[in-house]
Amino acid sequence: MDQDFMNRFMPRIHDVLFRDEDHWRSHAYQVAIHSTRMCNLGFVVRGYGVLEVNGNSYELGPGCFYQISPPGSRMKFSTDEADPLLYIAVHFDYRLVQWEGMDMSSKESGSAIPMPHMLALDAVSEVEEQFRRLHQLWNGKQPGYEWRSRILLMELLDGIERKQAAxxxxxxxxxxxxxxxxxxxxxxxxxxxxxxxxxxxxxxxxxxxxxxxxxxxxxxxxxxxxxxxxxxxxxxxxxxxxxxxxxxxxxxxxxxxxxxxxxxxxxxxxxxxxxxx
Amino acid sequence: MDQDFMNRFMPRIHDVLFRDEDHWRSHAYQVAIHSTRMCNLGFVVRGYGVLEVNGNSYELGPGCFYQISPPGSRMKFSTDEADPLLYIAVHFDYRLVQWEGMDMSSKESGSAIPMPHMLALDAVSEVEEQFRRLHQLWNGKQPGYEWRSRILLMELLDGIERKQAAxxxxxxxxxxxxxxxxxxxxxxxxxxxxxxxxxxxxxxxxxxxxxxxxxxxxxxxxxxxxxxxxxxxxxxxxxxxxxxxxxxxxxxxxxxxxxxxxxxxxxxxxxxxxxxx
Structure with a gap:
């Protein structure tokens, strides 16, 4: 991951969801958003489907990581009715923080998170484990879950690229x-x-x-x-x-x-x- | 640690130093600052001394954690010539970040970090290990050391109070x-x-x-x-x-x-x- 980005990255998580069969059934196996409002990243645990982001298509299957950014992107998920995508999704927005002398300022980045929209990961177990921990931590709502989830999201983002195929x-x-x-x-x-x-x-x-x-x-x-x-x-x-x-x-x-x-x-x-x- | 504080805490580390005998010798076993410019927290590895912060005195010995904040504090370290304080010190400043709707703002806190100025820790090994890791991480300057050090500082702060005597x-x-x-x-x-x-x-x-x-x-x-x-x-x-x-x-x-x-x-x-x- 781009270290300058990580140094300045200040996310705010909105939700961490597990998308299951019920979700797909109620959406007729397709979800399209004309203009996204926040960033979305996720990890596919099971099933198959296709993600389209701003006109580009990515095939998703078990072990795939995806990210949809910046806000304002056009995206579409569609999945196989016989074997629907089960995935963990994190919705968040973020600011980039900057120190100048003793002053700190922050700004909206407006550009995409500096990593690919899709990665088929080789060694999936660790990233899957991180996503599951994040899901659990966020939804458990124990004291400190917000800043701990933020840290976990950072570690997750930083680690993913290093875990992709050689x-x-x-x-x-x-x-x-x-x-x-x-x-x-x-x-x-x-x-x-x-x-x-x-x-x-x-x-x-x-x-x-x-x-x-x-x-x-x-x-x-x-x-x-x-x-x-x-x-x-x-x-x-x-x-x-x-x-x-x-x-x-x-x-x-x-x-x-x-x-x-x-x-x-x-x-x-x-x-x-x-x-x- | 106060979780509201942790949620909003955005530190910038300036240095992580190991204070040794040479330091004390060159300062005649006493360091006084009329008005501090940044926050200072540290962990005593060996030796004995006294820390004064804004008129209050704390005796320091092996296993003690201290913090000196907010900036503008009056402080004095003095140590035993026979057995000088050896400690790891982190100097940093910080802002408190606040989200309102889609806007993020940050401000100087002006008040002290919400934890005691001194704690004699019971189970020292873990905190000492964290301080040593922070010292190594910061001074190793490997890619990503800045945000990783920030995370380690947060975990350290959060953990210390829970590790104090029952x-x-x-x-x-x-x-x-x-x-x-x-x-x-x-x-x-x-x-x-x-x-x-x-x-x-x-x-x-x-x-x-x-x-x-x-x-x-x-x-x-x-x-x-x-x-x-x-x-x-x-x-x-x-x-x-x-x-x-x-x-x-x-x-x-x-x-x-x-x-x-x-x-x-x-x-x-x-x-x-x-x-x-």
Whole structure:
């Protein structure tokens, strides 16, 4: 899952339902929504059917995960009368949260959840178990079920892509290269290789490298360098008494004013204030 | 932990540090902050010392949890030179998030995190393990560490109070009574006993009952009744074709307009829109 999305994802669950034969019978084995009002994701436990989202068709069967987003999508479920789809569905909406300095804001995303509309999962047991737990947790309504369900939904979303059928070797290699690039930044944060050079080192186009880096690290390459430096600076500020200018230099900035500006923008406190706790 | 707080809690972690002998040596075994800038919570692994928060003193030793909030607190750590405090500290700030209909807003809380400033924990191993995991997760900076650390911090906060030395029998009985009241609402949501009668049934004053109910359920008694009804209504709306007025009546409202108004305010969609998905 896109880590930048996960960092900012703040869902509100509306319901967690088990769709059974009764549901299909009462809907004549077909449900169509012209314009959805919220996000819907689910897991097929048994049966067969077809999901259409904005004109694309996906065949569903046991072990399939689906998601229908963003709100405003056109969708249609239809199922086999002889072997109707039994599935667990979660309806929710969400905001993306953003911190700037000391301010937090949130906005509607308007775009789809960054994952496929359908995935036929290989190892189903764990995801099915998570969906069943979510269904139980939500409908059990024990104290704390709301925030616990939120956490479970996040873990579920994050885990699903990793559980799908093995990705291609090319994708695995590309991801490994990004991880190496992240490690390089950690080891050489004072003066890491610049982005375009790094893309070349990874044998990727700059645009693909940039896209993949953001997806995996959750930050653009340049922002990730800043972030790692700020994290190092935080530790130095907290654990020693070195002057700010020395901390700035230590983490790769020649200009302590520039460092202080960046730090204040990211953290919401100046380095001096941060040190004071 | 207060469930209403947990439902709305949106933290941003700044750093997770291990405070060791070097730290104390360089600070002459004493750290004082006139006005803190963020929240601080931690767990003492070894050593002894004293924490002062806004004029109150707490003795710290192995197995102690502490928290210093809200920002703006006056605090002082001092430790024993012979056996200095070794502890894991998390610095963070947070906002409380609120949904109203389809809008999400967030605000600074300004008040302290609703838990004691210090707790000497009985069964330390699990909390200590959680703190160590958080330290490792945060400083390992693997993809996804930010939202995962956020989740771990939430679980940690929620778990700590339950892990403290056994609460008094009176507290356990009161909590059990609240749980029974919640179950009563679930079983009789169409017409539950009113709050004041319920407080009497529980042999509590109305104000204590109201306070404890909100803490455990995360909602006031009246709002919890509405919430349970709305949840039942959501299921009815999604799973059948009964007219709205029948759904309203089914969940305890004589007046379908009043029901629709409440539903729209809580969910952000009218019952009719909700049904359409």
């Amino acid at each position: 990705p291609s070797l090319a994708v695995l290699r590309a991801e490994e290269a990004i991880r190496k690039a992240m490690e390089h930044i950690h080891a050489h944060y004072k003066q890491p290789v610049n982005r375009d050079q790094m893309a070349r080192n990874c044998s990727m186009s700059v645009s693909y490298f940039a896209l993949l880096f953001k997806k995996i690290a959750g930050y653009s390459y340049v922002n990730y360098v800043h972030k790692v430096r700020m994290d190092k600076a935080k530790i130095l500020l907290r654990s020693g008494l070195a002057p700010i200018s020395e901390v700035a230099f230590e983490v790769g900035y020649q200009d302590p004013l520039y460092f202080s500006k960046l730090f204040s923008r990211e953290v919401g406190l100046s380095p001096r204030e941060y040190r004071k706790g | 609460p008094s029998l009176a507290v356990l009985r009161a909590e059990e009574a609240i749980r029974k009241a919640m179950e009563h609402i679930h079983a009789h949501y169409k017409q539950p006993v009113n709050r004041d009668q319920m407080a009497r049934n529980c042999s509590m004053s109305v104000s204590y009952f109201a306070l404890l109910f909100k803490k455990i359920a995360g909602y006031s008694y009246v709002n919890y009744v509405h919430k349970v009804r709305m949840d039942k209504a959501k299921i009815l709306l999604r799973s059948g074709l009964a007219p709205i007025s029948e759904v309203a009546f089914e969940v305890g409202y004589q007046d379908p307009l009043y029901f629709s108004k409440l539903f729209s305010r809580e969910v952000g969609l009218s019952p009719r829109e909700y049904r359409k998905g």
